[in-house]
Structures are given as C-alpha cells and as structure tokens.
Amino acid sequence: MYKIFEEIQFIGKQLIFLPKCRSTNDMAADMLKKGVLKEGGIVITDHQQAGRGQRGNTWVSSENKNLTFSILLKPHFISPTDSFALNMLVSVAIVNALKGLDRSMFKIKWPNDIMYNGYKVGGILIENTIQVAKIENSIIGIGINVNQNSFDYLFKAASLSNIFKRPFDLNNLLNEIIKQIEEQFSILKSGNYHILRSNYLENLYWLNEKHRFFSMVEFTGMIIGIDPAGRLMVETENGIEKFNFKEIKYLE
C-alpha cells in the first residue's frame, strides 16, 4: 500500500489507489471531470493494463512490479506557449530522484524519456486542458520500470532492479519522485524558468555529442539545446536545424 510522507506539501494529499485499471491518465481525467480528483491528487495502480505512451503506442507494465501513476496539477501560471516547461519539470524531477542511485548515468532523452545507459527506464505522458489561453489542468502520467525483470528485446528497456541487481521499494521511490516534482514546480512557480531549463539541459541525453540521426535522410549532428517551444536544436553541416517530436530519430 502506498503512503505519502509527511514532508510532502501538496501532492498526494489525495491518493487514489486502483488495484488495476487501463490507464491512470484516463482514470484521472474521468475523475477530474466528475469532480472527484483534486489538485495534487494522485491516481496510482499496481496493474496498468493499457497504459498509453505517445499517440497510439502502449506502455507495457507487469503486475505489482512498477510505478504507474498520474498526478493532477493546475499550473495556471504557465502559458500554453511555455507548456514544454511541464516536460522539463517532470523529467528533471525523476532524474533527480534517481540520482541517489547513480549520479551520472540517468539521462533525459528529449522530450521526456528517462534513460539509463541507453535503455529506457521511464516514460511520461502529459495531458493538459487549455482554457482561455491558460493551462487549466495538467494530468501528468509517470511510468517507471522498477522491479520488472524481463522486457521485450525490441523495446530497449530496463528496470532499476535489472540495473542495480536488487529489488526496490515502490513507495519510497514514489515519495522521492513527488518530492522532486514539488521542488521543480516551486522553482517554476517562482519565475525561475531558466534554472529549470539549465537543469534539463544538464541532464539531456546526447547533448554536445556527435551522433547519427534520421530525418528523411541519415545525417551526423550534435544536439546543442532546445528552443523555447521545446524543439530539438541540432547542429548539422547545414547549420542549426530545429526538429519537432517525431521529425527526428536517434540512430547511434
């Protein structure tokens, strides 16, 4: 059973546990509509049966092994044009939470995959509702591979227990992550967007390294940052190019 530590300020004061469900984001959205879910509320399950990744993709999770939960935030102070800040906030928080395990190996693969040594250990799916040019609600879905041992080879995924050869306590990890989310949230709320941004870039997978990419054709380039809209900036032999999500593939 999950229990939120007392030092956590507002996330998880409402904790809704579902032994199983299709997707915590879908349940959170439904509960929000019905007025059941409050700001900071968490919907968490031990068995997510049809978790969603990016549009059309599913996120496969074994029973009782992983952390799969959604948080409702109401980040009214973020304008829709700055919504990428939410991706930065959550991915930085997760990497910070995992850094106690290994300072240098956890990275954020743009826009928001959590990687360890090239293997995906976590994913984020954020769904906002935009009302009158502000972000009214943000449902933040987080999935972390924790104690699951086997993965389909094709996914290039790994779990914390794969990596560190020991089981992990799901509740401690949950608390560490939401503590970090609160911290990054308050950084952003107090207007320090630039701090969040540099925290994100500091942890960005393949930053300032030469690699092979694919976008219509194969090419060599170096990720040098992201633009305000969150587009990936890559230095190529034709100069600096910007990419939307799905316009570029990482090769090697």
Place this chain on the structure above:
Amino acid sequence: MKIKEIRDLIDFISQSELNEVNIETTDFKISVKKSPDISVNSGEIMVSPTNSPANTPAAGTVSETVEIKTDASEEKTKPASNLKEIKSPMIGTFYTAANPESPPFVEPGDKIKPGQTVCIIEAMKLFNEIEAEISGTIVEILVDNATPVEFDQPLFLVDP
C-alpha cells in the same frame, strides 16, 4: 470528505469498469468495492476515519444516483457575416479526435459552448485539449487532421 463527494465517487465507480477503489486523504480512508451480482447503482462503502471524525458520514450503503443536468440550449440565429475564429494557443500538431479510433470532438454544424473540447494540439509529446471560449455553431474546420499548426493560426470558424 462530504457526503456529496462520496456519492459522486460511488456514481463514478458504478459507471466505470473498475471493481475496487481505495482513496486516502489526511482525514479518511475509503474503500469502495463493486460486487458483480449487485445492480450497478449500489456500492458497498466502508468509511474509517483516521483523524478528525467531525464530519464523518455514517457507514452504510448508498444507492443513489446523481443526475447530471445539461443546460437547455439557448442559441439564437444570427446572420453568418461576423464569424469568429478559434485560434491555436501554441505550435504543435492538430488532431480532431482524442485518438485515431474515436469520433471527432466537433464537426461542421455542431453547436459548441464555452469549456467544450474542440481539438487536441500535440506539442513535443504534450497533449493539449483545447476548450472553446465562445458558443456558437462550427461552420468550418480550417486545418486538416494530424497536420502542423502555428501559434495563433485559425483552427475553426464559428457562427456565434
């Protein structure tokens, strides 16, 4: 937690596919289970106060449904001359439906009201449901499904 909230919760569960929900707040722990052989409207509810018992509702079976009232339409016909636009609040990819299998949020001829979702803009793996700020009738959808849109680009023409 107020009785109304508990009732909403039970209503929510009865309409969902879930069999069991546990909710914990600083004040209460509530566990609701749906029995498969009981009609959908009833749910067993156990309330165990952990802190302040001040406004704890009595444990028991609640089998009330909550009616959701929808506003009666009150639109008036107006000349189609001064059409209004719904514009994109961000750069991203425009989607007319929640996912490829679902029907579009709105189609030409549909009446909309403020707060109603009209489309999704995906931006860098963030999915943004865009809600209408105005009421009226959708005249035209100006962008094709799954195509890129710019900030402030008109997406819909609305007859207010």
